[in-house]
Amino acid sequence: MTSDGWVPDILGDGFEACTFPAAGPDGVERTATLVRHLPGPAAPGSAGETDAPAAPDADRDVPGGRRPRAVLFLHGWSDYFFNVELADFWTGRGFAFYALDMHNHGRSLSAGTHGGYVADLDDYDAEITAAIGIITALHPAAEPAPTVALMGHSTGGLIAALWANRHPGLVSQLILDSPWLEMHGSPAVRRAARTMVEPLARFRPEAVIRLPERSFYWRSISSAAEGEWTLDDTYRPPRAFPVRAGWLSAVLAGQSRVARGLQIEVPILVLISGASANGMFWKESMRRTDAVLDVNTIALRALSLGRTVTLERIDGALHDVFLSAPRVRADAYARLARWLRAYVLDDAGTA
Template sequence: MGEWRPDILGDGFEQQTLPLGSDAEGEVVATLVRSRPHAGARLFGALREVDVLYVHGWSDYFFQTDLARFFTDRGARFHALDLRKYGRSLRPGQAPGYVAALDVYDADIAAALEVMGTSAEGRRLVLLGHSTGGLTLTLWAARHPGVADALVLNSPWLELQLGPLARQALAPIVQARARFDPLGTHPVVDLGFYTRAQRDLGTLPDSPEGWRPAQGFPTHPGWLAAIIAGHARVASGVDVGCPALVLLSARSTPALSWNDAMRATDSVLVVDDIARAATRISSTVTITRIDGALHDVFLSAPDARARAFDALDAGMRGLA
């Protein structure tokens, strides 16, 4: 087992590098971050037998300390995973965030769970995914039934922004290009409005250079084909094998030009489409729409953020 070292988040947070071999771009690693409960919470907290594994979204990494403390205050052991080629795991010369298939992340998640020791210690596992991480964990749980005891999804990217019909029409074109030009370039479509909304609200800390660019990472045909294939699997129906809690904003705002409503809506996904797609992932799905929430509901303005944590608390009380 590797060595735990101090993390950039400061006191109470540690990180461990998880070697994953190499690919055409060189060394590949994931990074596990942990925040342990204090003694009183561990002994008496309602979630003292629970381990949490958080997976971030696209162009992202783990920095949500309030989310970690929510769980550790209730006795849970909280871990977050910076996937290969993201954040703490990004190495020079790598295409940020690039994979050609989402099941590549099975190795990242397996390495994290081994270090966490959840199964060996007979503890319960809560998977918590945001946006692309929500899609990744949904598909992972469906491929590994019975491992997770609950799945919490924070604005999961379960459907393409253009909708299912456009996705089906676009898929053959994207797949064809992915075969002959997987690392080709796409036009920049992220105009930075989501980042601006977070900065206006004061919920976005300064990030190390390159970890969370204002307009997102460049995207590539191979990666987009992997995402569309994941959306198609969700659309056909999957079973994550455990209860799922899905947290979404009440409304979306198209990110075509800046609008003040972007400070209180999801300007990344079409939340109505995500809500419909979420009904196809489990026999027990709770969908909570949060008025005033951003794409990451836990980075919203104070009132909406409080409602998001209240909804999470209710879901975790059910698990406890």
């Protein structure tokens, strides 16, 4: 362990982790883990060679040309950060890359706690704010404070949007990868689910809701099945953590806030698959669609986030567009790079 608390990370060379406590608005202290990427001349990949585009020189920082830039990534529910390629993409464009394993997830799991559980999405606020504070403190005092972009996937995208709305001015851009902004189907499904779940969540928040267990998405991404990504089943169980009443109620409440409209002022990019596939049985189309969310519903709800929203639909993409087949995620990275050239500006206002 270094003197500032950083230790070698499970991802190996080029990655370090720092575990820290943060007290939420309810006064409860929770543990989260910040991961950082320290790229070297040959940073390793988690899944072999890919077609992700390399950063052109014009995308890189030049001394004295721009303020330092950083990005903080939030994973989805029942997940953790493992995508080395994503980290390489960001550092290749001059960003310091960080990822947060939020409390009760991944590197922050501890014995005796319910994996993935939270009773209020606001409970993540303290650790996200603390992580940004750590990121800022790591930069030399003589330099300008870095701008921080916030990126979130799935439930992490919902959490990121709500946090950015409650904390204006702390992040410079918001990038959402298949954010879980609405229930599958329509707002009516969410309202009906909330009516049924809230009484149980009020009196027995940790009660498990028995839902059909499906591992179709895990099957499409894990190298232990038919995907290409090496996953740690301790951190990301194939069938996900049990769904508990309090957690589902928290998600439904967060989605309701989005439905009423947020006022996020920074530029927002939303990336989703071109199509969804749902059902109780595996279908081959699940290899090239979002098998978790209703992408058409998400596309509509994204317009409720703020005044400047860009939507990119990635044909052939999975639920996490950056875990899709190499050709598909190369398209996603190219679209993300194009958006960054448009919306990540230096202090003089030029790209």
